[in-house]
Amino acid sequence: MNALAHAAGGSTPASLRPFLAQLPDSFWMPAQASSAAGDVDTVFYAIYWLSVFFFAVIVGLMAWFVVRYRRRGPDDVAGRTPSHNVALEITWTAIPVIVSAVLFVVGFKGFLNLATAPRTAYEISVTGQKWQWFFTYPNGHVSNELHVPVAQPVRLTMTSEDVIHSLWIPAFRVKKDVVPGRYNRTWFQAETAGTYPLLCTEYCGTGHSDMLTSVTVHEPGQFEVWLDQESNLLADLPPAEAGAALVKRNGCLQCHSLDGSAQIGPTFRDLFGSSVAIRDGGTIIADENYIRQSILEPAASVVAGFEPVMPTYAGKLKDQDITTIIAFLKTLSGLGGAEPEAQAGPGPDDSGNDGAAAVTEVP
């Protein structure tokens, strides 16, 4: 039930929206929650106050000169002005050089620190995909929200399935592009337990804003408990509920609705067992084999009226996962037992396919 409530909630759970409102813990930055945040903020605020200082000095002097040296009448002729002042010129060159050099050294040290993870860091793989994040833990568990232990270095090894995304955790001051065809790395050590926003900060298409999720920093000892529970969650659930969780977790709902509305892909509502028209002509009964083929080879038989844009899930979903997803899809057609989402379930559909695995091609 809980899994389905999540599945039906769409890509960005409403519970995450308030995070954006929480962002300005100070006017410019959320509260520091990682070991590197202090260094980043030091440089940021140094540049900020330098800019404020020079803005005030330059604009103030300019305004004063405009008034002080204004033309006072037709007979007011400009006098000769000095063309050089060696001492002044050396001063206004040397001071900015020193300021820039200090900022460079401090900033470069922080950059090197952010680029070099400790050898003992806990490794999490990150995959960006239109339009969802996948976080893969060392035991193979995959989640859409990032979970990490507190006070322990965590390294993210990141790549993209399609276009350039960019992972940003404002509270940690961590931001790194996620690029197809290569692995980018970053790391952090979260210092304060809690939940913080994690978002994509590279415009990656219509669903860009859906790539808002969260990072949960667990209290000491709690991360292992969470990982253990989540890893075994699907095994403990009835297949239909496990399938609902997988459909959510794998981003299927980015393109397939549960309510009957066509989006980038056909809706899942009443899909299983129905007769679907295929783009290249003919119809197919959407049975177990068609669902499985559509997940592993999405371009094989695209439903009429839709573009062949779905990525393959071969290698991401095991056969067992596909079986549980099919069990979930059956409940959306009123088949295979009670629908987990009890109040919305239509009655059993007699016209539907009763599980026979035949693919019928009609010319």
Ligand code: CUA
């Ligand atoms: Cu992914 Cu923007």
